[in-house]
Amino acid sequence: xxxxxxxxxxxxxxxxxxxxxxxxxxxxxxxxxxxxxxxxxxxxxxxxxxxxxxxxxxxxxxxxxxxxxxxxxxxxxxxxxxxxxxxxxxxxxxxxxxxxxxxxxxxxxxxxxxxxxxxxxxxxxxxxxxxxxxxxxxxxxxxxxxxxxxxxxxxxxxxxxxxxxxxxxxxxxxxxxxxxxxxxxxxxxxxxxxxxxxxxxxxxxxxxxxxxxxxxxxxxxxxxxxxxxxxxxxxxxxxxxxxxxxxxxxxxxxxxxxxxxxxxxxxxxxxxxxxxxxxxxxxxxxxxxxxxxxxxxxxxxxxxxxxxxxxxxxxxxxxxxxxxxxxxxxxxxxxxxxxxxxxxxxxxxxxxxxxxxxxxxxxxxxxxxxx
Amino acid sequence: xxxxxxxxxxxxxxxxxxxxxxxxxxxxxxxxxxxxxxxxxxxxxxxxxxxxxxxxxxxxxxxxxxxxxxxxxxxxxxxxxxxxxxxxxxxxxxxxxxxxxxxxxxxxxxxxxxxxxxxxxxxxxxxxxxxxxxxxxxxxxxxxxxxxxxxxxxxxxxxxxxxxxxxxxxxxxxxxxxxxxxxxxxxxxxxxxxxxxxxxxxxxxxxxxxxxxxxxxxxxxxxxxxxxxxxxxxxxxxxxxxxxxxxxxxxxxxxxxxxxxxxxxxxxxxxxxxxxxxxxxxxxxxxxxxxxxxxxxxxxxxxxxxxxxxxxxxxxxxxxxxxxxxxxxxxxxxxxxxxxxxxxxxxxxxxxxxxxxxxxxxxxxxxxxxxxxxxxxxxxxxxxxxxxxxxxxxxxxxxxxxxxxxxxxxxxxxxxxxxxxxxxxxxxxxxxxxxxxxxxx
Numbered sequence: 112x113x114x115x116x117x118x119x120x121x122x123x124x125x126x127x128x129x130x131x132x133x134x135x136x137x138x139x140x141x142x143x144x145x146x147x148x149x150x151x152x153x154x155x156x157x158x159x160x161x162x163x164x165x166x167x168x169x170x171x172x173x174x175x176x177x178x179x180x181x182x183x184x185x186x187x188x189x190x191x192x193x194x195x196x197x198x199x200x201x202x203x204x205x206x207x208x209x210x211x212x213x214x215x216x217x218x219x220x221x222x223x224x225x226x227x228x229x230x231x232x233x234x235x236x237x238x239x240x241x242x243x244x245x246x247x248x249x250x251x252x253x254x255x256x257x258x259x260x261x262x263x264x265x266x267x268x269x270x271x272x273x274x275x276x277x278x279x280x281x282x283x284x285x286x287x288x289x290x291x292x293x294x295x296x297x298x299x300x301x302x303x304x305x306x307x308x309x310x311x312x313x314x315x316x317x318x319x320x321x322x323x324x325x326x327x328x329x330x331x332x333x334x335x336x337x338x339x340x341x342x343x344x345x346x347x348x349x350x351x352x353x354x355x356x357x358x359x360x361x362x363x364x365x366x367x368x369x370x371x372x373x374x375x376x377x378x379x380x381x382x383x384x385x386x387x388x389x390x391x392x393x394x395x396x397x398x399x400x401x402x403x404x405x406x407x408x409x410x411x412x413x414x415x416x417x418x419x420x421x422x423x424x425x426x427x428x429x430x431x432x433x434x435x436x437x438x439x440x441x442x443x444x445x446x447x448x449x450x451x452x453x454x455x456x457x458x459x460x461x462x463x464x465x466x467x468x469x470x471x472x473x474x475x476x477x478x479x480x481x482x
Numbered sequence: 483x484x485x486x487x488x489x490x491x492x493x494x495x496x497x498x499x500x501x502x503x504x505x506x507x508x509x510x511x512x513x514x515x516x517x518x519x520x521x522x523x524x525x526x527x528x529x530x531x532x533x534x535x536x537x538x539x540x541x542x543x544x545x546x547x548x549x550x551x552x553x554x555x556x557x558x559x560x561x562x563x564x565x566x567x568x569x570x571x572x573x574x575x576x577x578x579x580x581x582x583x584x585x586x587x588x589x590x591x592x593x594x595x596x597x598x599x600x601x602x603x604x605x606x607x608x609x610x611x612x613x614x615x616x617x618x619x620x621x622x623x624x625x626x627x628x629x630x631x632x633x634x635x636x637x638x639x640x641x642x643x644x645x646x647x648x649x650x651x652x653x654x655x656x657x658x659x660x661x662x663x664x665x666x667x668x669x670x671x672x673x674x675x676x677x678x679x680x681x682x683x684x685x686x687x688x689x690x691x692x693x694x695x696x697x698x699x700x701x702x703x704x705x706x707x708x709x710x711x712x713x714x715x716x717x718x719x720x721x722x723x724x725x726x727x728x729x730x731x732x733x734x735x736x737x738x739x740x741x742x743x744x745x746x747x748x749x750x751x752x753x754x755x756x757x758x759x760x761x762x763x764x765x766x767x768x769x770x771x772x773x774x775x776x777x778x779x780x781x782x783x784x785x786x787x788x789x790x791x792x793x794x795x796x797x798x799x800x801x802x803x804x805x806x807x808x809x810x811x812x813x814x815x816x817x818x819x820x821x822x823x824x825x826x827x828x829x830x831x832x833x834x835x836x837x838x839x840x841x842x843x844x845x846x847x848x849x850x851x852x853x854x855x856x857x858x859x860x861x862x863x864x865x866x867x868x869x870x871x872x873x874x875x876x877x878x879x880x881x882x883x884x885x886x887x888x889x890x891x892x893x894x895x896x897x898x899x900x901x902x903x904x905x906x907x908x909x910x911x912x913x914x915x916x917x918x919x920x921x922x923x
Binding site for chain 2: 130133134135136137139140149150151152156157160161164169170174175176177180193195196197
């Protein structure tokens with residue numbers, strides 16, 4: 112007989128976080144990697160037990176199972192809302208990767224350029240210059256977070272946000288929020304970047320990326336951060352959106368006669384970390400017929416850098432979702448996080464699907480009626 | 483099959499605090515033939531085999547304290563069929579309970595047993611533990627819905643018992659014997675369960691009392707009055723306070739006990755029964771009675787009960803949950819003795835549970851897992867078990883014996899009954915390889 116909770120350890124983990132788990136197993140069916148493998152090492156309860164083994168030194172840092180599981184985990188935090196004991200799994204995972212990915216010497220080569228690029232604001236500015244930048248900055252509303260890769264990959268998203276929130280302020284000199292670093296084994300830099308951004312952007316920070324929003328909330332607190340759908344769903348900020356041939360048909364003539372069918376892919380951290388999931392659905396209802404996918408709340412496999420680090424596992428998870436999207440016969444699938452958007456676009460393109468993936472901001476901006 | 487240190491570590495525990503035991507190997511079979519193969523090898527080598535579902539039991543029933551093979555049945559999670567003519571479902575043991583419930587619901591049917599862990603737990607595990615839940619009083623427990631099974635004996639031989647039958651008296655009731663046998667007699671590889679028509683409506687309500695004794699009297703009055711409620715749960719004063727501290731669901735802190743009641747069935751009958759229950763509570767001096775007006779309000783009422791254990795667990799690092807059960811007329815007396823046991827050993831014990839079943843969950847929360855604290859908790863539980871037996875009750879109502887309660891089993895059953903258990907065990911498993919050191923050892 113030995114206690115479940117370790118007493119005294121190597122200080123890899125915050126003891127209060129690690130002690131919280133009561134091993135009840137309620138997290139198992141919520142975990143995409145457990146559901147797909149049926150093996151408990153690939154579950155939140157199992158992974159926490161592995162963390163405890165690392166904490167007490169029972170398993171070495173370079174143990175193959177420890178290394179594999181810290182990387183196989185999507186980090187989607189779907190285990191958090193179902194946990195009766197309130198375990199902060201996302202925070203534990205960050206501490207685990209911070210420790211294990213360094214010591215194990217498997218700092219991923221594929222991630223280096225990504226993290227390097229997002230590490231300094233000027234590098235991000237350089238990326239922004241390539242594409243047409245979001246202009247503005249004279250409003251008195253919240254500050255738009257441009258995102259590190261979003262501004263290069265999806266510049267239209269920021270422009271759409273600007274259109275939807277006229278008072279939005281935009282500071283082109285801003286850097287990365289650090290979520291990328293925090294989720295990939297560099298907790299310290301992740302916090303520093305978030306704090307830097309918090310100092311640079313005064314007042315409320317508005318972001319179009321669910322993953323960034325959740326990270327910023329962790330570091331800066333919930334009162335400083337709003338995710339776009341969260342902000343727009345508030346009564347004072349609700350944009351006037353229309354749909355219908357007579358009034359404002361939107362840019363696509365195909366929908367002059369019928370409302371488009373629109374599905375949503377939740378952002379894991381937005382839903383599981385911040386509890387925001389009602390808002391994007393409500394906003395979609397304003398412009399089309401909302402269709403709930405059976406797995407809308409489950410990870411799409413993008414999972415930050417997961418699709419780069421574990422392309423095969425990522426594709427397996429995505430394929431299940433693409434099957435559902437095609438079966439649901441929707442016109443659009445909406446994302447609220449750039450990583451998910453890229454994942455869905457890539458997958459749909461590969462299948463030559465007629466379904467279009469777009470960001471919530473883009474969908475709404477297409478149907479926005481300026482005051 | 484897995485034998486890496488990480489997997490052995492992870493499968494060393496189930497949902498029971500303070501118990502660990504590493505297996506030598508973890509095997510996840512995909513078919514009855516593979517299960518039989520594993521058992522033949524284990525018999526030949528004389529190694530323990532611990533059958534396991536999702537590992538949510540609270541009695542250390544799946545701890546490999548003697549090493550051996552952890553036989554994990556989660557890969558065998560298929561639903562074979564839903565038979566609407568015979569109101570039955572056939573499934574593999576690894577099918578999660580909630581998934582069976584969802585499929586039944588799609589056909590307008592109900593699989594009534596609903597243990598707290600139903601989203602994770604498996605049908606095979608539920609049968610092996612004879613799991614209960616919140617619907618016990620009106621609907622019964624897992625045993626009452628088990629109609630048939632396929633099982634592999636320790637020798638590797640495959641037997642079948644029961645079937646899609648309401649009546650079947652051919653032979654000893656092996657099916658009932660396997661139900662609740664905790665993996666010590668055979669490995670279940672297929673289950674046939676009964677389904678019932680789903681009730682059209684459900685309504686809940688709650689009543690506050692100044693003492694648990696008053697709540698207990700209200701329960702008696704309800705049942706004597708000819709109403710059999712679908713839900714009858716209670717929280718003691720410690721639970722009410724803790725739930726309010728951590729979950730803030732809006733309970734009255736000045737109450738000594740909270741009774742949650744509910745009925746299901748046709749809409750008119752439900753409304754009539756709920757009114758009668760509310761009246762019975764008022765007649766016994768309830769401080770306040772609230773009846774839910776819609777589904778959302780019903781859900782909020784149940785939230786108070788669901789929040790009991792999670793809230794208690796936040797008081798400290800180690801949460802020890804027990805399962806003593808008494809005839810329902812003795813609930814108030816039992817809770818008094820639980821409080822006395824807590825005071826005697828310097829522990830604060832919160833008790834909640836199924837008032838209609840007399841099934842109590844006294845819960846001790848320790849600041850840490852230090853030896854002194856754990857020893858005090860064990861002494862308190864010993865007193866609680868003694869008290870339960872003295873009141874005509876038992877040491878476990880629905881969690882099982884496992885490793886955790888084996889030391890107390892003889893007190894409940896007596897020496898002759900224990901000896902019979904051992905003879906049954908050796909008839910099924912002469913070498914004693916199936917989940918050794920637990921029931922029947």
